[in-house]
Amino acid sequence: MAEGTPLFKVTIDNITIEVPAGTTILNAARQIGGEVTPPAMCYYSKLQGSGGKCRTCLVEVSKGSEKDPRPMPKLVASCRTTVMDGMEVKNITSPKVIDARAGIVEFLLLNHPLDCPICDQAGECHLQDLSYEHGKEGTRYEFQKRTFHKVDLGDKIQLHMTRCILCYRCVFVANQLTDNREHGILDRGDHSQIATFIQKNLHSDFIGNVIDVCPVGALTDKTFRFKNRVWFTKPVDAHRDCPTCSGQVQLWMRGDEVFRVTARKDQWGEVKDTTDGKPGWICNTCRFDKKHINDWVIEGPSKINRHSVIAQGHYEGLKKPDETMPKVMHGRNPKLLMDIHNVSEVNKTDIELSLIDGPATSKTFNHSEKNNA
Amino acid sequence: MGVKLLLEKAHVEGIRSYEVYRREGGYRSVEKALKTMSTDAIVEEVKKSGLRGRGGAGFPAGMKWSFIAKPEGVPRHLVCNADESEPGTFKDRYLMENIPHLLIEGLIVSSYALGSHDTYIYIRGEYAWIVDILENAIGEAKANGWLGKNILGTGFDCEIHVQRGAGAYICGEETALIESLEGKRGNPRLKPPFPAIKGLWERPTVVNNVETLASVVPIINLGGEEYAKIGVGRSTGTKLISACGNINKPGVYEIDMTISVEEFIYSDEYCGGIANGKRLKACIPGGSSVPILPANLLLKTAKGETRYMNYESLSDGGFATGSMLGSGGFIVLDEDQCVVKNTYTLARFYRHESCGQCSPCREGTGWMEKLLLRLENGQGKISDIDLLWDIQSKIEGNTICPLGDAAAWPVAAAIRHFRDEFEWHVTHAEEAQKRNFGLAHYADARQLVSA
Numbered sequence: 168m169a170e171g172t173p174l175f176k177v178t179i180d181n182i183t184i185e186v187p188a189g190t191t192i193l194n195a196a197r198q199i200g201g202e203v204t205p206p207a208m209c210y211y212s213k214l215q216g217s218g219g220k221c222r223t224c225l226v227e228v229s230k231g232s233e234k235d236p237r238p239m240p241k242l243v244a245s246c247r248t249t250v251m252d253g254m255e256v257k258n259i260t261s262p263k264v265i266d267a268r269a270g271i272v273e274f275l276l277l278n279h280p281l282d283c284p285i286c287d288q289a290g291e292c293h294l295q296d297l298s299y300e301h302g303k304e305g306t307r308y309e310f311q312k313r314t315f316h317k318v319d320l321g322d323k324i325q326l327h328m329t330r331c332i333l334c335y336r337c338v339f340v341a342n343q344l345t346d347n348r349e350h351g352i353l354d355r356g357d358h359s360q361i362a363t364f365i366q367k368n369l370h371s372d373f374i375g376n377v378i379d380v381c382p383v384g385a386l387t388d389k390t391f392r393f394k395n396r397v398w399f400t401k402p403v404d405a406h407r408d409c410p411t412c413s414g415q416v417q418l419w420m421r422g423d424e425v426f427r428v429t430a431r432k433d434q435w436g437e438v439k440d441t442t443d444g445k446p447g448w449i450c451n452t453c454r455f456d457k458k459h460i461n462d463w464v465i466e467g468p469s470k471i472n473r474h475s476v477i478a479q480g481h482y483e484g485l486k487k488p489d490e491t492m493p494k495v496m497h498g499r500n501p502k503l504l505m506d507i508h509n510v511s512e513v514n515k516t517d518i519e520l521s522l523i524d525g526p527a528t529s530k531t532f533n534h535s536e537k538n539n540a
Numbered sequence: 541m542g543v544k545l546l547l548e549k550a551h552v553e554g555i556r557s558y559e560v561y562r563r564e565g566g567y568r569s570v571e572k573a574l575k576t577m578s579t580d581a582i583v584e585e586v587k588k589s590g591l592r593g594r595g596g597a598g599f600p601a602g603m604k605w606s607f608i609a610k611p612e613g614v615p616r617h618l619v620c621n622a623d624e625s626e627p628g629t630f631k632d633r634y635l636m637e638n639i640p641h642l643l644i645e646g647l648i649v650s651s652y653a654l655g656s657h658d659t660y661i662y663i664r665g666e667y668a669w670i671v672d673i674l675e676n677a678i679g680e681a682k683a684n685g686w687l688g689k690n691i692l693g694t695g696f697d698c699e700i701h702v703q704r705g706a707g708a709y710i711c712g713e714e715t716a717l718i719e720s721l722e723g724k725r726g727n728p729r730l731k732p733p734f735p736a737i738k739g740l741w742e743r744p745t746v747v748n749n750v751e752t753l754a755s756v757v758p759i760i761n762l763g764g765e766e767y768a769k770i771g772v773g774r775s776t777g778t779k780l781i782s783a784c785g786n787i788n789k790p791g792v793y794e795i796d797m798t799i800s801v802e803e804f805i806y807s808d809e810y811c812g813g814i815a816n817g818k819r820l821k822a823c824i825p826g827g828s829s830v831p832i833l834p835a836n837l838l839l840k841t842a843k844g845e846t847r848y849m850n851y852e853s854l855s856d857g858g859f860a861t862g863s864m865l866g867s868g869g870f871i872v873l874d875e876d877q878c879v880v881k882n883t884y885t886l887a888r889f890y891r892h893e894s895c896g897q898c899s900p901c902r903e904g905t906g907w908m909e910k911l912l913l914r915l916e917n918g919q920g921k922i923s924d925i926d927l928l929w930d931i932q933s934k935i936e937g938n939t940i941c942p943l944g945d946a947a948a949w950p951v952a953a954a955i956r957h958f959r960d961e962f963e964w965h966v967t968h969a970e971e972a973q974k975r976n977f978g979l980a981h982y983a984d985a986r987q988l989v990s991a
Contacts, residue, residue: 219730220898222938241937247730270934274903307927310910333896352725352896355708357906359896 209334210246272302288384345371588764595749628869728941775850785872788812826866829946831953890947918969
């Protein structure tokens, strides 16, 4: 942001934050983080012009701005709507949004094959997360799903159009990262598809990044297909001296074996910036060809969100829960919870419970206290 | 006999040719506008006329024109939307086919008012022969000095280009039209920015319907105030209505928006009554995307007042009991028509025409079509009707462009007003394959609900 950009106050779900003018509602919400952040399936901050299509990030604008406090008549796509000063946005506090979002999830899953058990994306699939967090169980769709044949886009990338949610991210990648876009959207409506015209291979050195941006398992790495489940592999940050790209990658390893190489991802599942601040897209050589541990300089295990299934067995970045026991016990830290009774007024260890008639109540103890006294 | 402004001369012998058109008083408005009026005065005149966009949404045209950004050194464009693809609407075709010079004349004046030196007519691909008619008219206009460099010695340059679409309904949406005109896939853009700020090639652009632009001619000739006197309330001027369906005289009629719906359907001057002596069951008064109305709500509003053929009266009662004038595609259904089948046909259309860019419309339209087909074939369930209602409510308002709404409204209205016909298709599945539900109670006088 340039110097002197005015700061706008925006309130999202009653949390107020100041962001530079021109920020979108979604990015403002991402700065707040947590549940306030709307999900995004098609928006990708590193890709210009992306967003607005999947409609999962719809939010309600209950107050347009300080100057014009009228609410917006429809739900708006937060990824493409910029904030105004004094804007008030409702995301999870709006039943309208929750309802609409559940509807969108249902639409997205309508023609999705739900073949997660055999899908390589499972475990790191945004659609899985989305439907888990925002969808409803069960479907009301009773018709045959739309299907396509699997297509090889070259020898390294396979297109599984059946799983595609048409986020257009891969089209933007080809537009913005490569010299010549060789694939695009063919046809329209529910039969529209990602395709090359006709049956071509994708050539560009950076085209492998379409796999990283794909939110579902529509574009998969053929060098990794069916080799392993992502949650059995351990992500490790590594780099190499690459003449074409930054060479800063994530290796997905099991033992000493490198199963897969991807770009590093941030907490929104987007490609992370490299250490020198550029988007960390990686080249095809790094991604597909360097599958030996000797090719790489290992930096250490990647930080994985604790809630991700990939984090099973990884303790890096694990946030331990607060130790509440010493806090509530004024500094005492009992080894066993049974210990508590030592300080209870009710519990008198000198009373033989076996000698009392019937079950013991507090009365028994009070009596015995008097008796003892 | 109502006032006629657009089609007054449409049936003069040879009006397609420049000579006849000029002899009948054509291009007067160009002379008047370019020689005696400033650009702002023309915009002001259009504002005063109260002309509302004739493409369907009914947004005031003068207002739209005044929104156009005028950054220094950036060309502006006027685009004429001739991608008339709404089922039931064929008024622009009639106008362009019969009296093409009227559109060209309106375009020249509007281009002058908006400062557009390159004006485009985006015409749907299926109107292949009209492209020739328009290009011929443009050639004639150019040969006679109404187009090209330094028009009428005023220093104003203007060229009109005709661009054919490839026959996609979605390209009638203004931003999709602009994308298509730029040579890209016709996907609607996200708004804002609106075309008035960033339109064609990121330049300020105004997109107007054929009829809107043609109406500029009588506005300039008569003056905005005179024009506003025609019609009622905020429905000023005349409107072309393309009437079709089960009527005796389908065709394009110019009305001054003061006649009642009943008169429009039954008078001999217009539709001439329902064909074959049948009774009126329902009507879609403004092109396929507006809500369908049963006969009793069509002729009288929910308050019991007579319904007129104008923007306000047709939308009286909102979507609960009203509809819209829309683009003027007046589709009449007689007692032998099946509303379920009609709704299915429309849903099929919208499924086919959805661009597939945003998920509610892409997936929802297909789902609705499948459910409606099942109901129509007598394989439906009662719960399907509620499901349809739920789907349409999830589509409406949640999409990038109005196509989602346009797909949702007909289904919503059909269920709202004809729910018992849908239910009958489920409960009497076999019978529904053999005969239609018929008129039932749809023409009965409605019980007035006092406010």
